[in-house]
Amino acid sequence: MLDPQVYFCDVYLRRGLASLMRAELIATERDLLVHNDELEIRSYEDYVLVERTLDELSAAEPRLNSGPAWAEIFTRWIIDHQELVHLADVAVS
Numbered sequence: 001m002l003d004p005q006v007y008f009c010d011v012y013l014r015r016g017l018a019s020l021m022r023a024e025l026i027a028t029e030r031d032l033l034v035h036n037d038e039l040e041i042r043s044y045e046d047y048v049l050v051e052r053t054l055d056e057l058s059a060a061e062p063r064l065n066s067g068p069a070w071a072e073i074f075t076r077w078i079i080d081h082q083e084l085v086h087l088a089d090v091a092v093s
Contacts, residue, residue, distance in 0.1 A: 009050055014038040016075025017053065023085050028053055 018034045020026045028049055033040040041047050057074075058065040064074050078085060 009039070009041050009047070010072045010075070011038065012076040012079050013050075014041070017050065019078055019082065019085050025085070026053060026057065034064035041072055 006059055015031075015038050017026070018039045018067055019040075021028065021032070021034070024076060030049065032046055032049060033042065039046075039050065054071045058070070066073070
């Protein structure tokens with residue numbers, strides 16, 4: 001998972017979660033700043049919120065959690081398949 005000592009989140013993770021949030025397919029308990037299509041992780045609290053969001057995704061769909069890098073793999077897939085995120089957004093609306 002993410003390393004809380006450095007608060008680092010992969011670029012695909014930041015972009016993928018931002019895409020899902022924009023499409024209102026995932027929600028967080030408070031807003032995270034999105035800049036240039038990426039989440040900005042500015043504080044430890046932001047980092048913890050990202051971790052909590054990933055935990056909720058994993059709990060809702062356990063098949064996503066296929067190993068230590070599952071979040072990066074999943075969010076990379078989201079970025080590579082933006083058309084599906086758009087379709088899901090339309091279906092939810």
